[in-house]
Amino acid sequence: MSERLQRHHHIGQTSVPYTVEWSEDRETIGLSIDESLEVTVRAPMTATHDDVESVLDSRQEWLLEKVYGLKEQEGPPYPKEYLSGExxxxxxxxxxxxxxxxxxxxxxxxxxxxxxxxxxxxxxxxxxxxxxxxxxxxxxxxxxxxAAEELPDRGSRFESRLGLEDVPVEVGEMESRWGEYDDGVVRLNWRLVLAPVRIQDYVLAHELAHSLHDEHSDSFWNTVGALIPDYEERREWLRLNGNTLTV
Known part of the structure; x- marks a missing residue:
């Protein structure tokens, strides 16, 4: 016998939806993620919400890696030496x-x-x-x-459709994520400039949609879908290929 409950875990500005399954057959708390990037927490009936959040806190790096795909693939077969022919x-x-x-x-x-x-x-x-x-x-x-020259300009096509104007876009080094929206500012990982422009557009649309929706709710994904109809395909590309975006 088990019970299910949907909740959200916050990592900075990133909201990760998850479902808790309490089960009489479990003794420990475990995490899993499926192909649709849905996180499931399986917990014993004696576990509290604080217990679940504590486990999620301890696995934040893993969650971000899975959601954003930064370590989904192995790196290049050998390190670059930056010689002619590479x-x-x-x-x-x-x-x-x-x-x-x-x-x-x-x-x-x-x-x-x-x-x-x-x-x-x-x-x-x-x-x-x-x-x-x-x-x-x-x-x-x-x-x-x-990246600092090119990526900010790509967001202008989405701003008017969201009722926004001149949203600041900052580019720099980011650990375990491709972008974030915080206090009216979009921040992007510089490595996005290595990706196809359609992937750059997806990340920008994703972060700008957070100006209207804090969490990854159905309303949020509907907003992203209105901007990028095939966003699921682009998100999947980034999940599978994100770790290849390196110099």
Whole structure:
């Protein structure tokens, strides 16, 4: 015999809906998540709501990983050394990387819409640990700057439909999530610039919808669906491919 109860667990501004199943056959509290990203908590009849929340608090990183897919897939088969012949992902496509020696104090990345060119001092041309870190930092800086230039503009198409105007969009490093809406400001993970633009649009629409709905309620998803009719497909793409969005 079991009983079910639907509740929400809050992680910062993120609301994670879950269903509690109390069962006479259980002695411990366990969590599971299905393909629709619905979280189920299975608990013994003696467990309290505080007990359930305590377990959810202890598994917050796991919940965010599952909901946002940041660790759904394994990483690349080998770490990048940022040498000619490797590829960098941008807007959902792979572009070749060419590394050339130049009279520059720090590695510099540029892009001509077909090829990424990384200019490096001759001391950084090899693949030793220090050089790899310096090259990676130059590449990250380029993508962060490009994300800050491009991602905010993509939100304007949704603002008027939500009755909003000039919502600030900040881009930066984020742990275990792709975006958040907090106090009238949208914050996005810079790595979204690596994803197809349709995925960027989904995350922006998702966060802007939080201006009307705090929780992931039916009304919230109806709002997202009005902006992005195929949002479930895009959400699933991000869940399955999110961990590939890395330099």
């Amino acid at each position: 590829k960098l992902q941008y807007r959902g496509r792979q572009y070749p990387l060419e590394v050339v020696e130049a009279d520059v104090p720090e590695p510099e990345l540029s892009f001509d819409e077909q090829t990424f060119t990384l200019r490096v001092h001759r001391f950084d041309a090899d693949a030793d640990g220090v050089s790899v870190r310096r090259k990676r930092q130059a590449i990250v800086d380029w993508f962060v700057n490009r």
